[in-house]
Amino acid sequence: MPSIEVKSLKKSYGDLQAVNGISFEVNEGEVFSLLGPNGAGKTTTIEVLEGLRERDSGEVKVLGLDPWSKGYELHKRIGVIPQGFRFFEYATAREAITYYAALFDVKVDADSILKQVILDDAANIYFRELSGGQKQKVGLALSLVNDPELVFLDEPTTGLDPAARRAVWEVIRKLKKEGRSVLLTTHYLQEAEQLADRVAIMHHGAIMTSGTPEEIIDEFGSGEELLLRADGGLAEYLKRNTDLEVSYDSGSVIVKVKEKKDVVTAVSAIDKSGLDWADLRTQRESLEDIFVRLVGERGQEEGVAPTVR
Amino acid sequence: MRSREGLFFALIFPIILIVLFGAIFSGNGGPATVYVQNLDNNSAASNLLIHELNSTNSMTLVSVSPTQNLSKYLLAHSDPDGIVIPSGFQSDLASGMAVNVTIYGNPASTTSDTVYGVTVGVINAINLHIDQQALESSQKTPPAPVGVDSLSIKSQSFKYIDFLVPGLVGFAILTSPMFALVNISAQYKRDKLFKQLSLTPLTKSEWLLSKIVWYIMLTIISFVLMTATGVALFGAQITYSIWLVPFLVLGPVMFVSLGMLVGSVSTSVESAAVVGNLVTFPMMFLSGTFFPVNSMPMWLQNVAHVLPLYYVIDGLNNVMVYGNVSAALVDLAVILVVVVVFFALAVTFFKWRED
Numbered sequence: 311m312p313s314i315e316v317k318s319l320k321k322s323y324g325d326l327q328a329v330n331g332i333s334f335e336v337n338e339g340e341v342f343s344l345l346g347p348n349g350a351g352k353t354t355t356i357e358v359l360e361g362l363r364e365r366d367s368g369e370v371k372v373l374g375l376d377p378w379s380k381g382y383e384l385h386k387r388i389g390v391i392p393q394g395f396r397f398f399e400y401a402t403a404r405e406a407i408t409y410y411a412a413l414f415d416v417k418v419d420a421d422s423i424l425k426q427v428i429l430d431d432a433a434n435i436y437f438r439e440l441s442g443g444q445k446q447k448v449g450l451a452l453s454l455v456n457d458p459e460l461v462f463l464d465e466p467t468t469g470l471d472p473a474a475r476r477a478v479w480e481v482i483r484k485l486k487k488e489g490r491s492v493l494l495t496t497h498y499l500q501e502a503e504q505l506a507d508r509v510a511i512m513h514h515g516a517i518m519t520s521g522t523p524e525e526i527i528d529e530f531g532s533g534e535e536l537l538l539r540a541d542g543g544l545a546e547y548l549k550r551n552t553d554l555e556v557s558y559d560s561g562s563v564i565v566k567v568k569e570k571k572d573v574v575t576a577v578s579a580i581d582k583s584g585l586d587w588a589d590l591r592t593q594r595e596s597l598e599d600i601f602v603r604l605v606g607e608r609g610q611e612e613g614v615a616p617t618v619r
Numbered sequence: 620m621r622s623r624e625g626l627f628f629a630l631i632f633p634i635i636l637i638v639l640f641g642a643i644f645s646g647n648g649g650p651a652t653v654y655v656q657n658l659d660n661n662s663a664a665s666n667l668l669i670h671e672l673n674s675t676n677s678m679t680l681v682s683v684s685p686t687q688n689l690s691k692y693l694l695a696h697s698d699p700d701g702i703v704i705p706s707g708f709q710s711d712l713a714s715g716m717a718v719n720v721t722i723y724g725n726p727a728s729t730t731s732d733t734v735y736g737v738t739v740g741v742i743n744a745i746n747l748h749i750d751q752q753a754l755e756s757s758q759k760t761p762p763a764p765v766g767v768d769s770l771s772i773k774s775q776s777f778k779y780i781d782f783l784v785p786g787l788v789g790f791a792i793l794t795s796p797m798f799a800l801v802n803i804s805a806q807y808k809r810d811k812l813f814k815q816l817s818l819t820p821l822t823k824s825e826w827l828l829s830k831i832v833w834y835i836m837l838t839i840i841s842f843v844l845m846t847a848t849g850v851a852l853f854g855a856q857i858t859y860s861i862w863l864v865p866f867l868v869l870g871p872v873m874f875v876s877l878g879m880l881v882g883s884v885s886t887s888v889e890s891a892a893v894v895g896n897l898v899t900f901p902m903m904f905l906s907g908t909f910f911p912v913n914s915m916p917m918w919l920q921n922v923a924h925v926l927p928l929y930y931v932i933d934g935l936n937n938v939m940v941y942g943n944v945s946a947a948l949v950d951l952a953v954i955l956v957v958v959v960v961f962f963a964l965a966v967t968f969f970k971w972r973e974d
Contacts, residue, residue, distance in 0.1 A: 362814060362972050382820065390818050396810040413819040 311374060313338050313460050313491040314359060319368035321354050328354040330515035331368070336508075341482070341492040343502040346512035347605060352495035353393055355512075356464050359493065360390050373460060386414065389453030389461040393468070395446060399438040403429055403448050406437065407455060414456045427451045427481050443474030450481055460491045467501060479505060499598045509597070513605050523597055530600045536565040536576055540587040547583045548576065567592070632896070639904050643915050651730035651913070653678040654701040656689045662709035668720070668745065672702070677737045690723060690770075694941045699725030700734045712749070717763035723770050725782055725940075730913055739767055780855040784846060785935035786908040791841045792870035793903060793928050796834045797878045801895030803830075804882025804969075813971055823971040827879065834871035842867055862938045862947055869954050870931045876961035877927075883968045907932045927957045 314336035321329040329351040336342040344352045357363040359372050361381035370377060375384045397406055407420040424430045427447040432440060437448065446466060453461055463482070467475040482505055485492055496502055502509050503523050510520035519526055538544075545558035548565065552575055555566035565576045573592075580587060655672070659665040673680055683692055683701075693701045701723035711718035722738055724731030746764040753762050807813050816826065842863075849855035881898060885891035905919065906912070906928035912920055923929045934950030937943045 360818070362817065381817075382822075385818050386820060392811065392814065392818075394811070395815070396812060397815065398812070410819065413816075413821045415820065 315371040317369040340507040343506035344495040345502040350512040351515040389458035391449040393464040395449035534567040658706040659708040664709035715762035719766040721768040789932035796874040800878025805888040805891035876965040879965040
């Protein structure tokens with residue numbers, strides 16, 4: 311049975327149609343990412359699935375239960391980090407875990423959970439004094455207290471520095487290894503690419519496409535490309551002497567590879583031209599490029615150098 | 620400067636204070652009700668005294684039958700002011716012997732001050748008159764003046780602080796939960812902590828109940844500490860009666876609910892604080908915490924009767940000072956109704972999950 315089933319989910323706030331009839335499934339043991347820019351409707355969707363918001367219409371089943379009406383039961387089996395996780399200012403990380411465990415009526419080894427989220431060095435610091443990354447880790451720790459089969463993570467690495475982000479990714483990968491299902495919302499394309507088994511790209515309350523990252527790239531991507539550093543002259547030469555699709559952009563020559571023999575054609579033509587070139591490599595259109603095209607605006611990446619085109 | 624609520628509060632609050640205090644101490648409280656007992660068989664002299672007291676128009680005299688024990692009667696009517704004209708008043712006057720009129724009062728009540736002052740004034744006038752008569756008839760020995768015995772309404776020697784304690788306990792019952800809960804409920808709402816807690820098996824009733832239990836415990840501990848301090852430092856005499864318990868329990872429930880309600884319906888932490896203060900401060904001063912209600916102008920007394928804290932303090936007064944359990948039960952009944960209403964409203968407006 312799928313961990314999550316969504317059929318034609320709709321939710322509006324007054325005049326704003328935040329979620330406009332989306333459908334998808336999350337299978338047991340997979341990491342599924344809802345990817346999209348801010349305002350796409352990801353948080354609304356995940357909150358409906360968590361039982362925090364009432365949907366307007368559509369069918370939703372989380373672990374076989376309706377999250378709004380069976381919220382009490384469902385919460386015992388899922389873990390959640392909401393966006394912008396906050397907790398009691400004067401609780402230490404360890405106390406937060408023990409308190410939460412008491413609410414769930416489960417016995418936990420707080421230290422082992424702290425280790426799991428790599429927070430053991432900050433176990434006795436008050437919440438208000440933790441860094442952003444550490445606060446998120448506390449949220450992650452709390453979401454694991456009840457040993458959930460399904461974990462919801464709403465933008466878990468927003469606002470974190472790259473090191474903290476990668477640390478959280480490690481924890482998420484561990485969750486998958488432990489056999490838990492994960493639903494992750496993010497606007498970081500790299501995050502979706504790195505972590506998700508399957509991705510759904512959301513925009514303006516609708517799902518534009520979904521599938522594994524490879525499937526999406528295959529379907530929407532423009533295929534493989536050959537890249538090299540050379541000047542416009544080589545680009546012109548290739549255009550004149552081959553059938554290949556060639557483009558040029560400030561010092562980079564790009565050749566579209568539609569079949570395997572295009573590579574051979576390109577390389578022998580380059581050789582024949584006698585013109586200077588360097589740094590030959592192949593590249594596939596990334597999820598980001600597809601995303602940008604589908605969504606029509608820059609995805610948000612922090613601290614990542616723009617891809618060479 | 621940016622916080623509009625902060626500015627409002629800083630400027631408006633002093634004005635509110637002045638208005639409140641001015642109103643409380645303005646004007647008279649209307650004539651105090653004084654129970655008069657004439658033990659002198661309706662003698663002409665005693666009736667004359669009563670007539671003179673009446674014509675001052677500062678007291679409403681209610682006559683009590685000579686067979687009653689006046690101090691018990693006063694307690695049963697929760698009124699501290701009484702006057703007893705002793706038997707033999709007329710004969711003592713006529714023979715020039717000293718005679719004392721007894722005035723009962725409550726050292727903490729300004730009505731008692733008024734009653735005492737007015738009565739002494741009337742008696743002094745009578746004394747002057749008697750002296751004058753004696754002078755005119757050239758009596759040899761000056762007649763003994765009519766004197767005054769001032770007694771407090773409880774038979775033991777009670778101190779001012781004993782009458783202050785109920786008001787101060789009421790103060791604690793109001794302020795602790797109100798300030799804390801207005802702040803907590805608004806802050807948790809802002810920080811989405813309620814949303815976070817709604818992801819756990821904890822229910823909102825359990826959370827609310829835990830706060831109520833906490834504040835009941837805190838109130839009882841405060842009560843014990845306050846009374847212990849009062850006894851140790853000031854020699855206060857406290858009546859620890861079982862009837863205190865309902866007030867010490869229902870009082871916190873009422874104000875935890877009210878605080879929760881204010882925080883839940885407010886849109887921000889700052890506006891919650893403003894509304895909370897607007898509710899708390901007038902109640903703090905007008906319910907008889909520091910000044911007795913019947914010393915305030917009539918219209919303000921009517922306002923006081925609408926304030927929930929008034930019934931808590933009145934009830935505590937009835938139990939601890941007057942020992943008047945039946946009046947305390949009336950207060951308790953009112954409190955019970957208010958508690959049910961506040962609690963129902965608090966639970967209704969307390970949003971665990973947003974939407």
